[in-house]
Amino acid sequence: MVESEYSKLNKYISNGVMHVHSVFSDGSGDINEITLAAKSVGLEWIIITDHNTFDVKEGIYNGVCVIKGEEVSPLNGNHYLALGINEVILPDDDIQLVIDNVKKQGGFGLAAHPDETVLRRNVNKPIRWINKSKLPDGVEIWNWFSAWADNLNDKNIFNLLYAFLFRHNLVKFAPDDSLKWWDELNNIKSDIVPATGGVDAHALKIRKYLVPLTIFPYKMMFGTITNLVYLNEPLAEEFEDKKSQILLALRNANNFIINRSVCPDVPFFSISNSQCNVTCGEQINLDEKTFLTVRTDKVVDIRVILNGERISQVRTKDLQMPINKKGKYRVEIFLKNKAWGYSNPIVVC
Numbered sequence: 491m492v493e494s495e496y497s498k499l500n501k502y503i504s505n506g507v508m509h510v511h512s513v514f515s516d517g518s519g520d521i522n523e524i525t526l527a528a529k530s531v532g533l534e535w536i537i538i539t540d541h542n543t544f545d546v547k548e549g550i551y552n553g554v555c556v557i558k559g560e561e562v563s564p565l566n567g568n569h570y571l572a573l574g575i576n577e578v579i580l581p582d583d584d585i586q587l588v589i590d591n592v593k594k595q596g597g598f599g600l601a602a603h604p605d606e607t608v609l610r611r612n613v614n615k616p617i618r619w620i621n622k623s624k625l626p627d628g629v630e631i632w633n634w635f636s637a638w639a640d641n642l643n644d645k646n647i648f649n650l651l652y653a654f655l656f657r658h659n660l661v662k663f664a665p666d667d668s669l670k671w672w673d674e675l676n677n678i679k680s681d682i683v684p685a686t687g688g689v690d691a692h693a694l695k696i697r698k699y700l701v702p703l704t705i706f707p708y709k710m711m712f713g714t715i716t717n718l719v720y721l722n723e724p725l726a727e728e729f730e731d732k733k734s735q736i737l738l739a740l741r742n743a744n745n746f747i748i749n750r751s752v753c754p755d756v757p758f759f760s761i762s763n764s765q766c767n768v769t770c771g772e773q774i775n776l777d778e779k780t781f782l783t784v785r786t787d788k789v790v791d792i793r794v795i796l797n798g799e800r801i802s803q804v805r806t807k808d809l810q811m812p813i814n815k816k817g818k819y820r821v822e823i824f825l826k827n828k829a830w831g832y833s834n835p836i837v838v839c
């Protein structure tokens with residue numbers, strides 16, 4: 491198993507989901523239901539980001555670490571996933587104010603579903619990041635619900651039925667525009683701009699048909715886009731310790747975004763030189779023995795991206811590539827014409 495390779499880097503991995511809505515905003519589940527779903531698919535932590543509220547009580551429930559954030563949600567767009575904050579942040583049309591307020595509280599934030607194209611309930615236009623010159627701390631590059639809804643064809647009954655039954659077929663890739671914007675932000679800023687993947691689970695219940703529908707149950711959503719974080723120590727026992735480990739890893743871009751419905755395995759990504767090995771969110775010096783490595787248990791298509799430009803695409807389960815240029819390297823992994831995962835960058839300096 492490729493997964494065990496992380497122990498050579500002295501890394502411990504922990505998988506969790508972000509961007510979950512509960513009964514405290516427009517989700518249908520309480521914390522007990524949500525954590526039972528997370529536990530049943532083997533997740534160790536979840537981040538609840540209800541809209542404009544901070545009422546969830548965080549802690550450990552059913553063995554799952556529940557961290558609360560907030561999806562600051564102005565009416566017209568600029569949804570911002572605020573993490574590591576202590577009190578509720580009011581939505582404001584001036585997104586810079588929101589970004590600054592998150593920072594003032596010592597937190598960090600991610601632009602949620604920045605390139606969504608569909609209409610959600612009760613809105614007149616897609617909820618996007620309106621002005622991309624306003625720089626968030628990080629970007630939610632892949633949002634399962636958004637990707638699903640974006641790919642709904644004509645909303646006739648057959649297409650809707652197909653989309654409901656074969657939901658995983660609709661979620662193929664992170665939006666190109668989001669990846670491009672994220673790369674641009676990384677080219678502007680010297681630090682790594684972190685990316686996350688979110689599920690945007692609401693488990694919306696519809697009772698107008700003969701059979702009540704849930705779109706989509708938490709358990710199903712939690713088997714899709716997760717964030718594999720890399721920790722320097724095993725995940726702690728106490729809640730506060732777990733919370734700081736996970737938030738620090740996400741803030742530092744020490745995570746790999748994977749869609750577990752495409753493949754439940756763990757990919758390995760590292761850059762090494764003659765002295766050491768590092769992974770997502772870390773940096774390493776260029777020397778004559780610098781190599782980029784990607785290993786997987788199955789044969790996959792691997793793209794290597796340097797400063798936003800694709801420099802290689804190969805089909806293999808074991809990529810070893812010599813590196814002779816400085817910059818931010820990230821990888822994308824595809825299986826059966828779908829994206830399986832997106833790494834955060836490693837900086838070679």
Ligand SMILES: [Zn+2]
Binds near residue numbers: 561563569602603617
């Ligand atoms: Zn949103």
Ligand SMILES: [Zn+2]
Binds near residue numbers: 509511561690
């Ligand atoms: Zn949301």
